[in-house]
Amino acid sequence: MSRRVPLHRSLRVRLLVTSVLIALCSIAATAWLAVHATTQAVHQQQGQVLSNDAEIYDTLVGYAAVHPDWTGVGPTIRDLAARTGHRITLTTESRRPIADSAVNSTPLPAQVSATIDPLNVDEALEPTSGPGAIDPRAVGPFALTKTDRATLIGYGELYIRCVHNIGLTARLTQSVSGRPEVKVGNDPKMSALYFCGDPALGSPTATERAALDALDKLVNVCVAPSKLGPLGLNLDFSWVQGNGDGAAATQIIEACIDSARRQQLKPYVAPAALLFVATPQGTAAPAFRLTSADTARIVGVTALVLLLAVTLTVAVGTRLVKPLTTLTDAVQNPAHRNIRAPVTRNDEIGYLTAAFNDLSDRRERSEEQRTAMVGDIAHELRTPLSNIRGWLEAVQDGVASSDAALMDSLLEEALLLQHIIDDLQDLAAADAGDLRMHPEPVPVGDLLDQVVAAHRGRAQAAGVSLSALTEGEPELCADPVRMRQAVGNLVSNAVRHTPPGGSVTVTCRGTEHGIRIDVADTGVGIAAEQLSKVFERFWRAEKSRNRRTGGSGLGLPIARRMVEAHGGTITATSVPGECTVFTIRLPGDVPQQ
Numbered sequence: 111m112s113r114r115v116p117l118h119r120s121l122r123v124r125l126l127v128t129s130v131l132i133a134l135c136s137i138a139a140t141a142w143l144a145v146h147a148t149t150q151a152v153h154q155q156q157g158q159v160l161s162n163d164a165e166i167y168d169t170l171v172g173y174a175a176v177h178p179d180w181t182g183v184g185p186t187i188r189d190l191a192a193r194t195g196h197r198i199t200l201t202t203e204s205r206r207p208i209a210d211s212a213v214n215s216t217p218l219p220a221q222v223s224a225t226i227d228p229l230n231v232d233e234a235l236e237p238t239s240g241p242g243a244i245d246p247r248a249v250g251p252f253a254l255t256k257t258d259r260a261t262l263i264g265y266g267e268l269y270i271r272c273v274h275n276i277g278l279t280a281r282l283t284q285s286v287s288g289r290p291e292v293k294v295g296n297d298p299k300m301s302a303l304y305f306c307g308d309p310a311l312g313s314p315t316a317t318e319r320a321a322l323d324a325l326d327k328l329v330n331v332c333v334a335p336s337k338l339g340p341l342g343l344n345l346d347f348s349w350v351q352g353n354g355d356g357a358a359a360t361q362i363i364e365a366c367i368d369s370a371r372r373q374q375l376k377p378y379v380a381p382a383a384l385l386f387v388a389t390p391q392g393t394a395a396p397a398f399r400l401t402s403a404d405t406a407r408i409v410g411v412t413a414l415v416l417l418l419a420v421t422l423t424v425a426v427g428t429r430l431v432k433p434l435t436t437l438t439d440a441v442q443n444p445a446h447r448n449i450r451a452p453v454t455r456n457d458e459i460g461y462l463t464a465a466f467n468d469l470s471d472r473r474e475r476s477e478e479q480r481t482a483m484v485g486d487i488a489h490e491l492r493t494p495l496s497n498i499r500g501w502l503e504a505v506q507d508g509v510a511s512s513d514a515a516l517m518d519s520l521l522e523e524a525l526l527l528q529h530i531i532d533d534l535q536d537l538a539a540a541d542a543g544d545l546r547m548h549p550e551p552v553p554v555g556d557l558l559d560q561v562v563a564a565h566r567g568r569a570q571a572a573g574v575s576l577s578a579l580t581e582g583e584p585e586l587c588a589d590p591v592r593m594r595q596a597v598g599n600l601v602s603n604a605v606r607h608t609p610p611g612g613s614v615t616v617t618c619r620g621t622e623h624g625i626r627i628d629v630a631d632t633g634v635g636i637a638a639e640q641l642s643k644v645f646e647r648f649w650r651a652e653k654s655r656n657r658r659t660g661g662s663g664l665g666l667p668i669a670r671r672m673v674e675a676h677g678g679t680i681t682a683t684s685v686p687g688e689c690t691v692f693t694i695r696l697p698g699d700v701p702q703q
Contacts, residue, residue, distance in 0.1 A: 128426050136419040140412055162194040166387060167224050167232065170200070174380035175228035175247035183380075184209045199386040200226070208383055218386045227382035229372045244371060247286045250378035251321035254288035258315040266290045289318075289345075314345055325367075325374055332366030343367070433459045437466055494523040534664070547589045547675060554618050554625060555580035557590060561597045562616060565605060573610030576601070581619040586696060588676050596672035596680075597627065599665035600692045604631035607690070624678075627694040635686035644682050645670045 173186055183200060191198045191211030199218055200208040203225075224232055228245040254262070266282045269292050273280040280294045314322060322343050329349075330339040338359055342350040347367055433454065440451040450470060451463045498520055504510035558578040569576035586593070597616070604614040612632040619626055636644060645666050669692075673680045678696035 132419055132422055132426075135422075136415055139418070140415045162196065163223070163387065166190050166194065166196075166198060167226070167385070170226045170383075170385065171228050171231065171245050172247050174226055174383070175245045175249075177380050178378055180208045180380050180383060187211050197386075197388045199388070201384045201386070203382055203384060205384060219388050222384050223387040224385045225382055226380075226385050228379045229375060230382070244368070244375065248375050248379050249287040250375040251324065252287045252318055254315060254317055258317055259288045259290070262315070263290045266292050287318075318345060321374070325370055328370035328373055329363075329366050332370060333363060336362050338363060347371070430459075433463060437463055440466065440470075494527045497523045547592060549587050549589055549676075552586045552588050552590045552593065554584045554586055554627070557586075557593055558597065558616050558618055558627070561594055561601055564594075564598060565601050568602075569605045569614065572605055572608070574605050574608045575613040576605065576616075577613070578616040578618075580617070584618060584620045584625045586625060586676075588696070592672045592675065596669040596694070597629070599669040600629040600694075603665050604629055604633065604690070604692070607631065608633035621695075624695060624697040627696070628691055629694075630689060630691040632689050635688055635690050636682070636684040637686055638684075641682055641684060645680075 169186060169190060170183070173183055174180070177183075180200065187198050187200060187209045188211050197210075197212045199210045199212070201218075202208060205218075228248045231243050231245050233243075263282070270280045270282060273292070273294055278294050280292050283291050283293055285291060322345070326341065326343050329341055329343065333339045333341060336359070341363065344350075349363060349367070433451075437451045437459075450467045453460050453463045453467070501510065501516060501520055505512045505516070510516060555578075558580060562576055562578040566576055601614060601616060608614055608631045614629070614631045617628045617630070670680050673694050673696070676696055678694060680692065680694050682690065682692050684690040
């Protein structure tokens with residue numbers, strides 16, 4: 111009988127869950143590691159791309175801040191292209207080419223990489239500048255002459271000595287306009303003017319004064335409508351306000367200063383230009399591209415996850431297959447070695463192992479029964495054959511004469527051999543399913559009367575009363591010869607085990623499930639522990655195998671086979687020392703009363 115495995119213990123469910131978990135973990139780990147490696151590569155690539163873009167932009171903006179046009183920008187562009195590996199093209203705002211690092215004139219990308227304008231710096235590419243700020247390198251008329259620069263440097267050196275005399279360190283720096291500045295200590299904002307008075311180093315030169323005066327005029331024209339002037343500007347573009355105060359006035363003045371500076375610087379810087387950064391083939395430069403090292407890293411990560419997944423799968427598979435291997439080893443052992451496999455699981459494999467152990471037990475019992483049966487058959491056949499041989503040798507030696515009595519004795523032994531052989535043939539045919547049946551409608555009452563009549567002579571000789579009783583007129587669809595043989599074996603067995611003065615009764619009655627036939631005797635009975643063996647071949651309650659008290663031991667097994675061949679069952683009940691009842695239950699038709 112098959113056993114239903116609980117769902118949570120089912121091997122198929124566990125294999126499915128294990129496979130899904132391994133697959134999910136492998137996919138998740140591979141995805142996470144691949145994304146992590148790819149993200150790292152992306153960041154590196156993006157950093158490199160941004161660095162290249164910032165370098166190109168800063169270099170070109172710096173060039174535009176100190177040159178009034180783009181005439182000599184070609185070498186700078188070619189140098190940038192060689193360092194970054196990109197094609198760099200500069201055009202006017204109407205896309206007329208100014209300079210191109212490529213020799214061939216392949217079409218430009220549709221998208222502009224940036225606008226180069228030193229008076230309106232791109233905050234994304236120059237984070238230190240404010241939105242729309244002026245590049246600090248665009249100084250225009252504020253650029254000092256060599257004479258002014260040399261004079262200011264001389265002042266600076268004097269002030270550095272002054273600072274050193276008071277025990278501080280100082281250094282001389284130079285701004286983009288060429289103006290030198292003295293920085294004291296480690297603070298770049300600390301000026302030497304604070305320590306050494308108000309030297310000429312902090313005063314505007316003639317060049318710077320002229321530029322400031324021009325800027326003042328432009329600013330005052332701008333603020334005039336707001337009545338905030340006149341203003342006076344300093345070198346750092348702070349102012350001395352004549353009228354008005356507050357945030358609103360400050361905002362107006364700052365806007366006017368910014369506008370005036372752009373107007374003043376415009377003749378000194380290159381005009382705004384469009385920048386195109388592309389691949390050497392002319393397509394837009396990609397923001398990201400996996401390198402061979404990045405690809406190798408991702409492949410390595412994937413291989414590592416695959417190795418872990420295979421290792422886990424092998425470990426789980428080994429654990430699942432181990433009991434099957436143990437079971438296989440047990441199956442491959444020789445038949446005479448009854449090996450049992452340990453049942454350590456509560457799933458299909460555990461049930462299979464238990465079934466194998468049960469099969470081994472039944473095989474062991476069958477082997478024992480076969481060995482016993484062979485011995486029983488040899489014993490049953492040896493006795494009559496020994497008798498026949500003994501008498502024949504006696505006649506041959508002249509010890510006995512071959513008279514009628516001897517012939518009758520030899521014939522009786524030959525008939526016994528024939529009876530045993532016929533019984534064995536019937537059992538073999540029943541076991542092989544080749545027992546020939548010729549079913550036909552059979553009145554059960556008539557069949558029982560025939561059986562009782564056939565055994566009445568033997569019963570009378572044994573001093574046993576034999577009778578049959580049938581309730582109604584039940585009918586069977588059965589082979590009459592086989593059924594008489596089955597009931598006759600039960601009656602013969604009952605008469606043989608009933609002492610003189612006892613009785614054997616054969617009764618038949620219909621039930622709601624078919625027909626019931628009982629063969630009851632008042633004999634010695636059978637012990638409870640032996641009832642399960644009565645239908646085994648060659649089993650006899652009388653172990654001495656005395657022919658007067660026991661038969662061949664095949665009658666009851668044959669009766670059971672005959673009944674089972676008709677779709678019925680046969681059972682035995684007994685009370686030792688009082689009675690034994692064999693009951694046959696067969697499907698049949700019971701006429702309505």
